[in-house]
Amino acid sequence: MIDLNLNEKTFKIDAPDEMPLLWVLRDVLGMTGTKFGCGVGVCATCTILENGKAVMACQITLEKTKGNRYTTIEGLSKDGDHPVQKAWVQCDVAQCGYCQPGMIMEACSLLSEVSSPSESAINKAFSNHICRCGTYPRIKQAMSLLVNSGKKE
Amino acid sequence: MGLKPMGLDEKAKEILIYQPNPLVSVQSDGKILITVTKSEMGQGVRTSMPMILAEEMGVDPAIFILQQASPSSKYKGISLGTGGSTSLKTMWTPLRKAGLEVKDGLLRAAEIFFGVNRDQLSIRGSSVVTKDGRSVSFGDLVPIAVKLEPNKYLEPLKKVSSRNYLGKDRKRVDAPAIVNGSARYGIDMRPKALKFAAIKRPPVWGNTLKSFDATVTLSVPGVRRVEVITAGVAVVADNSYAAFLGREKLKVRWNSGPHTAFDSDDYQRQLTQNLESPGKVARKDGVYPEPHNDFKTIEATYSFPFHAHAPLEPMNATAHVTQTETHVWVGSQWPDAIVPLASKITSHPQEKVNVHVPLLGGGFGRRSAPDPALEVIELANILKTPVQIIWDRADDLRGGYYHPASIHGMSALLNPSKQEALYYSHKVSSPSILRSSNPKSPDLAVVNTELLGARDVPYGIDAVEISYHELPLHIPLWWWRAIQFVPNIYARECFIDEIALSLDRDPLEYRQSLLSKSIQDPALLERLMNVISIAKEKSNWPNPSRKNRALGVACMDYEGTTVVQVAEVSVSKKRFKIHKIYTVIDCGLVVNPLGVNAQVEGAIVWALSALKSQIHFKKGRVVEKNYKEYPVLRYSEMPEVNTTIVDSDRNPQGVGEPPVPCVIPAVLNAIARAGGPRYRSLPITKR
Numbered sequence: 097m098i099d100l101n102l103n104e105k106t107f108k109i110d111a112p113d114e115m116p117l118l119w120v121l122r123d124v125l126g127m128t129g130t131k132f133g134c135g136v137g138v139c140a141t142c143t144i145l146e147n148g149k150a151v152m153a154c155q156i157t158l159e160k161t162k163g164n165r166y167t168t169i170e171g172l173s174k175d176g177d178h179p180v181q182k183a184w185v186q187c188d189v190a191q192c193g194y195c196q197p198g199m200i201m202e203a204c205s206l207l208s209e210v211s212s213p214s215e216s217a218i219n220k221a222f223s224n225h226i227c228r229c230g231t232y233p234r235i236k237q238a239m240s241l242l243v244n245s246g247k248k249e
Numbered sequence: 250m251g252l253k254p255m256g257l258d259e260k261a262k263e264i265l266i267y268q269p270n271p272l273v274s275v276q277s278d279g280k281i282l283i284t285v286t287k288s289e290m291g292q293g294v295r296t297s298m299p300m301i302l303a304e305e306m307g308v309d310p311a312i313f314i315l316q317q318a319s320p321s322s323k324y325k326g327i328s329l330g331t332g333g334s335t336s337l338k339t340m341w342t343p344l345r346k347a348g349l350e351v352k353d354g355l356l357r358a359a360e361i362f363f364g365v366n367r368d369q370l371s372i373r374g375s376s377v378v379t380k381d382g383r384s385v386s387f388g389d390l391v392p393i394a395v396k397l398e399p400n401k402y403l404e405p406l407k408k409v410s411s412r413n414y415l416g417k418d419r420k421r422v423d424a425p426a427i428v429n430g431s432a433r434y435g436i437d438m439r440p441k442a443l444k445f446a447a448i449k450r451p452p453v454w455g456n457t458l459k460s461f462d463a464t465v466t467l468s469v470p471g472v473r474r475v476e477v478i479t480a481g482v483a484v485v486a487d488n489s490y491a492a493f494l495g496r497e498k499l500k501v502r503w504n505s506g507p508h509t510a511f512d513s514d515d516y517q518r519q520l521t522q523n524l525e526s527p528g529k530v531a532r533k534d535g536v537y538p539e540p541h542n543d544f545k546t547i548e549a550t551y552s553f554p555f556h557a558h559a560p561l562e563p564m565n566a567t568a569h570v571t572q573t574e575t576h577v578w579v580g581s582q583w584p585d586a587i588v589p590l591a592s593k594i595t596s597h598p599q600e601k602v603n604v605h606v607p608l609l610g611g612g613f614g615r616r617s618a619p620d621p622a623l624e625v626i627e628l629a630n631i632l633k634t635p636v637q638i639i640w641d642r643a644d645d646l647r648g649g650y651y652h653p654a655s656i657h658g659m660s661a662l663l664n665p666s667k668q669e670a671l672y673y674s675h676k677v678s679s680p681s682i683l684r685s686s687n688p689k690s691p692d693l694a695v696v697n698t699e700l701l702g703a704r705d706v707p708y709g710i711d712a713v714e715i716s717y718h719e720l721p722l723h724i725p726l727w728w729w730r731a732i733q734f735v736p737n738i739y740a741r742e743c744f745i746d747e748i749a750l751s752l753d754r755d756p757l758e759y760r761q762s763l764l765s766k767s768i769q770d771p772a773l774l775e776r777l778m779n780v781i782s783i784a785k786e787k788s789n790w791p792n793p794s795r796k797n798r799a800l801g802v803a804c805m806d807y808e809g810t811t812v813v814q815v816a817e818v819s820v821s822k823k824r825f826k827i828h829k830i831y832t833v834i835d836c837g838l839v840v841n842p843l844g845v846n847a848q849v850e851g852a853i854v855w856a857l858s859a860l861k862s863q864i865h866f867k868k869g870r871v872v873e874k875n876y877k878e879y880p881v882l883r884y885s886e887m888p889e890v891n892t893t894i895v896d897s898d899r900n901p902q903g904v905g906e907p908p909v910p911c912v913i914p915a916v917l918n919a920i921a922r923a924g925g926p927r928y929r930s931l932p933i934t935k936r
Contacts, residue, residue, distance in 0.1 A: 112470055115490045123445060123488035128437035129430020131610070132489075133561050134642045138876045141561055169430030176429040184428045188420045188843055191851055192291030193427035194434060194562045194610030222884035226876060228561050228611045229291040230854030232887040234847070 100161055103171025113159035118142045120158055121168060129169040129197050139226040143198035143205075144168045150205035150221070169197035172204065179242060180204050187238040191229035199225055199235055203242065211246040213239075267394040269354045271323045272347040273302060279375065279388030283313040286324060286340065288331040288582050289423065290612035291851070292905045293844040296422045298340055300414045300840055305348025305406075307372040310414055315422065317606050320585045329606075330583045332617050332728060334810070334903025337840055341901050345406050353400050358393035359385060409838065409898070416896075418843035423608065434610045435580035438567040440635040444473060446628060447492040448638060449499050450481040453869035454649065454724055455506025458482065462500040469495040476631050480624040485632065489639050508723050513555055513866040517654050520720055521550065523678040524658040528718035529696045531704045535712035537662070538671045544662055547751050549744055551657040552930045553736035554863030558652075558729060559879060562610020563645045566621040567637040568629035570595050575602045577626055580609035582617035590619055591626045613855070614728035618650045643874035651864055652729030653722065655679035657703075657740035661748050662712075668752045670763075672712040675703045675741060680722035682733065695719065702737035702805060702910060707777060708745070709766030724866075730855050731909035734807060742803035742914035743929070746921065756918060757781065757790050757802045776811040776895075777804060780833040783893055788815040788831045797821070798828060801919025807907035809899075810836040814908070816888075816915040820925035827857065827888040827916055835895035837902040842894055848904040849892045856912030858882040863932050 100107045100120070111124050118135075121127045121144075133141030135154050142153040145167040153168075172178045176185075180203045190196045199222065206213050206221045213221075218239050222232070268274035274282045283302060287294040295315055303310035318329055327343060352372065359370050359377035362385050369380045378384045409415065426432040451457065461482050463475040471491030476483045484495040538544070566579040575595045581587060584604040592599045609616055625638040640648065658676035663669070683690045683698040690698075696717045697704065704715045729735070749759040761781055764774050781804055784790070793800050797819050804813035817829040832849050839845055858881040865872040873879040913931075921927045 111488075112490075115488075119488050119490040122437075123490070126439055127430075128433070128439065131434075131561075132436065132563065132639075134875050135493075136642070136875055136877070139561065169428075172429070176425055181428040185420065185424045188418075188424065188847070190291075190421055190424055190427045191293075191847055192289075192561075192609060192611045193421075193423060193432050194560075194608075196427050197430050200428060219885040223886075225884065226561060226881055227854070227884075228559065228613070228858075228881060230847075230851030230882075232854065232882075232884045233850050233890050235884065236887075 098158055098162065100166070101164065102166045103168060109158060111158055113157060115158045116154050117156045117158060117161060117166070118153035121153060127168060127170055131194055131197060133195070133226065140202065140224040141195050141198045141226065143201045143225070145201055145205055148205065148208050150202045169200060172200070178204070179245070180207065183238040183241045187234050187241060189231050189234040189238050191231055195225060195227045199227070203239060207242060207246065212243045265391045265395055267354060267391045269350040269399065270347040272344065273351045275351060275355065275387050275391055275394070277388050277391040279386055281313050281375070281387065282316050284316050284318045286318045286327050286329055287336040288329070288580070288606055288609055288612065290331065290582065290609035290616065292336070292848060293421060293841060294331070294336050296419055297337060297840045297844055298344055300419060301341060301344040302348040304409070304411060304413060304415045305345045306352045308375060310419070312375050319606065320588045320604050329585050330617065331612070332582050332614060334807070334906040337901040338809070338903055342406065349406065350403060353403055354394045354397055355387055355390050357397055357400065358390040361393050362390060416839050416842065419841045420843065432608055434562050434608045435567065435578060436562055436565045436610065436639065438578040438607060438637065440567065440569055442635055443567070444485050444487065444632070444634060444636045445489045445492045446483045446485045446636050446638045447489070447496040447641070448478070448481045448483050448624065448644070449496050449501050450644065450648070451503050453506060453509050455508045456503040457506065459502040459504045461502070465498040466495040469498060474632070475499070476628060478624060478627045478631070483628050483638070485636060492639065493641060509869040511866050511869045513654065513864070516722070517552060517656065520654060520656040520678045523718050523720045524656060524676050526718050528676060528716040529692065530714065530716045531696050531700050532713060532715040537712055543664060543666055544671065545665055545751065546660060546662050547747060548660040549747055549929055551659065551740040551743060553655045553739060554931055555654045556652040556729060556859060556862070557646050557864050557879060558613040558615035559646060559876070559881065560611030560613055560615055563642055564615070564621045564640040564648065565637060566625040567635065568625040569635040570626060570629040570633060573597065573601060575626060576605065577603070577622050578605045578607060579622040580607055580612070580616055581619070581622060582609070582612045582614070583619070587619045587622045590623055594623065594626050595630050613730040615650055618727050620650070642876065646864070646873050646875070646879055647871040649725040650727035651724060653680045653682060653726045655736045657736065659740060659744040661744070663748065663751055665752060668754055670710050670748050670752070673706070673708070673710045674714040675706065676716050676718055677703055677737060678718040678720060680726060681719050682726045682728060685722070685726035686728070699733055700737065701732065702734040703741060705806070706741055707767055707769050707773065707806065708760070708763035709768065710763065731906040734805070734906070734910040735856070735859065735913065738803065738805050738910035739913045742805070742911060743917050746801070746918040747927070755791060757785060760802070760804060773806050773811070776835050777806060780804065780811050780813040780835055780895060783895065784813040784815050784831055784833040787833065787891065787893055788817070790815065793817050799919050799923035801915045801917065801922055803911035803914035803918065805911055807903065807910070809902040810834065810904065810907035812907050812911055814911040814915040816912070816919040818916060818919040818923055820920055820923040823925070825920050825923070825925055829889040829891060830912060830915070831891045832908055833893045833895065834908055835897055836904050836907065837897050837899035839894055839896065840901055845894050845904050846892055849908045850890050852905070852908035853890060853912050854882050854887070856909045857886070859931070860913060860916065861932050
């Protein structure tokens with residue numbers, strides 16, 4: 097039994113230590129907002145926050161979660177009103193939408209580190225992610241919206 | 250009845266439903282339900298289709314509640330099949346008709362309600378109002394509307410008169426659910442007591458199961474059962490992790506089939522040799538000119554590799570087969586096709602087979618194949634409890650249904666002194682997707698399908714010869730975003746540049762001159778000329794925006810949608826960078842410009858991804874197993890996108906696929922013009 101600190105709650109998880117957090121979230125807890133894409137850490141679809149920083153849930157075993165704080169897309173805001181979520185809707189970023197929870201968590205991580213990340217920092221962060229539909233240009237728009245509004249504040 | 254407590258069912262019975270058309274119903278509680286008959290895979294049908302109905306009905310699409318259609322006999326004449334960029338093209342009239350019918354019914358009900366004539370009534374919000382200021386909600390009209398006879402004299406559809414919603418940017422209806430993680434895809438289906446299964450599949454097509462030992466597998470915590478199904482050996486577990494781990498521990502022996510030596514490099518060589526086979530001539534215009542000393546022949550061979558679709562949501566399906574009913578939840582592009590096949594597996598009559606279609610995490614054609622649904626139904630029929638079969642990325646990339654390799658033999662006879670081409674020939678050598686997907690396909694359909702984009706070359710050259718050279722293949726092949734147009738347009742539009750170069754002509758102006766001499770459909774030629782001249786202006790052709798860059802162009806008509814694309818690239822030390830893609834697209838009446846732009850952006854990403862990757866076979870097995878080996882376009886590689894949508898009042902045409910094919914030749918033509926090599930083989934691995 098492992099205590100998992102997730103979305104500001106503690107969950108008692110009865111699962112093997114080696115189980116990747118991705119499957120704990122999706123299949124044990126039934127929280128399906130975090131998506132499966134590659135399982136080997138090359139597509140970043142399953143990106144969530146570990147102590148506020150982007151990590152891939154398929155690369156973290158349950159055992160390694162001890163002492164850490166996790167946030168998934170479900171825990172980002174109550175009403176979908178996190179600035180990143182709002183920017184994503186405003187720029188109509190999503191197509192099929194499957195990669196977007198991971199993209200949004202990446203944006204949150206990046207913007208929490210530095211309020212106005214450089215273009216190369218944005219490039220680097222999102223280049224871990226795969227989108228087959230082709231939302232890259234609109235992610236760029238949404239990020240520039242967020243960066244500009246961050247600068248104004 | 251008074252003995253029963255008031256339950257939800259009874260309350261529901263109190264709601265009257267007016268449904269003049271299977272696509273729309275108005276309830277007495279005021280809700281308006283729209284049935285979406287196409288699968289949502291990111292192309293935006295759940296946003297755009299209701300806009301069409303709403304425009305005709307005279308209401309804001311925001312008031313609709315969307316329901317996703319399941320296969321049913323009630324949609325007579327409307328296929329739930331989603332592909333080929335046909336959704337708005339085929340649903341345009343049915344949706345307008347539904348809007349007109351429901352509006353007519355509500356207005357007739359309002360005539361009775363108010364005792365006034367139609368000319369006194371209009372629709373405002375979700376009510377009908379009279380000229381003297383009275384108002385009744387749609388919901389309150391339902392009790393009257395349900396008693397109306399269908400209107401046999403419904404006015405015919407007129408040319409679109411209002412554009413309150415059509416042609417205006419409308420944001421994706423599912424966006425709020427997508428950004429908060431509540432949007433549900435096939436992989437997110439969680440019926441009660443769900444088990445998860447992974448399939449150990451034969452490593453080579455045609456290999457069959459000899460024996461297996463599941464001892465270790467069954468000792469993996471969470472693994473419940475191991476069952477043999479047609480697709481392979483299924484490991485059923487409490488969660489996906491245990492299913493995958495249990496599968497890894499399975500000891501399986503296979504009987505070798507006839508394809509254990511299959512090698513895709515060898516096959517591509519055979520495809521090249523196959524160009525010499527007689528083939529089937531699909532088009533032969535004019536006669537090959539008499540030889541002349543001044544004439545010059547140019548020839549080129551283009552090759553295109555095998556491709557997978559690799560949608561980000563791996564294949565999966567969830568099913569529950571009870572004694573009397575079959576339920577399957579699957580992100581399918583063609584749910585209709587699953588029903589009869591499922592009925593055969595479970596022996597339930599077709600009306601007891603329920604195919605539920607959640608959102609699709611990308612489709613690109615792969616999800617029109619029924620295989621994930623059928624294998625889970627087979628397994629669920631054994632288990633009689635709900636089960637999801639989940640594919641990992643290797644299952645997905647190795648699971649067949651590929652876009653096939655093809656080889657293109659191009660040749661032309663030129664008269665350099667007159668700067669003109671006298672003869673143009675395109676031979677396509679490939680296995681047939683159509684025949685693989687339906688072995689009963691007639692030869693004529695096979696030839697026409699495999700030559701899409703090749704046979705319909707629009708240019709005015711006196712002698713043209715187009716032929717198809719089929720080479721059968723045992724691997725299942727399937728439709729892929731923009732289908733055969735991708736390889737055929739790549740070869741055609743690159744070779745046109747090669748001809749232009751040989752004749753010392755500007756490739757864009759050369760295309761214009763070829764089109765001006767063409768005798769094909771004048772409307773099509775006019776559209777092509779129009780998009781080209783706009784692209785010329787937008788891209789400032791032939792001048793790139795910076796010195797060390799070059800522009801390349803390609804154009805086509807994709808079954809009614811006319812596209813030209815111009816790529817701006819730079820080349821240095823054999824590496825190239827794609828800076829910008831200009832697109833000019835005429836797709837008929839634009840329903841949702843925001844959606845059209847998104848589709849163009851997506852099409853560019855799809856095409857540029859295809860420049861990077863391929864599927865190989867060695868000893869019958871697929872080599873690639875994840876995105877590491879099958880790379881796709883990444884964020885940092887995305888060029889700037891500049892899109893112009895031509896306004897048109899033709900009925901809406903397709904948008905998802907048409908902007909794909911020209912991207913590749915535009916880029917390759919630009920690379921050649923920038924001093925880089927003339928690439929005639931894909932993928933381009935050196936960058």
